[in-house]
Amino acid sequence: MxxxxxxxxxxxxxxxxxxxxxxxxxxxxxxxxxxxxxxxxxxxxxxxxxxxxxxxxxxxxxxxGVPVRNPTSREAVHDWIRRRVAQDPAMRAAQHRNDEQQEGE
Structure with missing residues (x-):
């Protein structure tokens, strides 16, 4: 060694x-x-x-000796988040506020 x-x-x-x-x-x-x-x-x-x-x-x-990969996003993760949001009233409300903010920009 x-x-x-x-x-x-x-x-x-x-x-x-x-x-x-x-x-x-x-x-x-x-x-x-x-x-x-x-x-x-x-x-x-x-x-x-x-x-x-x-x-x-x-x-x-x-x-x-292994490729370095740092994806900024994965569709599977976005799908999981959408499913979680759909199941949780507080998350749905937060998503609604986020959508309204993005429309206002």
Missing amino acids: PTRDQVAALLAQGLAPEEIGRRLGIPAGQVHLIGTGVPADGSDAFTSRERDERGVLGAVQHLL
């Missing part, structure tokens, strides 16, 4: 995590984990200062 010092030395040479991974025989996401102590999946949240102190890159999910 590569050490943090090995990863840090290669990072100091200006190598990208993908290249470091190729040289050390490990995935780029693991390079990030070893080098920073932070998983590349974004499961840890840090302040800007903590990111700087740890050397954490901003967006690193791509290092995991």
Whole structure:
């Protein structure tokens, strides 16, 4: 298993995590984990200062080798919300107010 010092030395040479991974025989996401102590999946949240102190890159999910997809909406979710609204009087009233507001704009 590569050490943090090995990863840090290669990072100091200006190598990208993908290249470091190729040289050390490990995935780029693991390079990030070893080098920073932070998983590349974004499961840890840090302040800007903590990111700087740890050397954490901003967006690193791509290092995991899986496509990053962040849909802004899903029709199945909208359908579920419509069904819930239809079943709840308070939600129906809120939807009615929302519709009136949108018509007034």
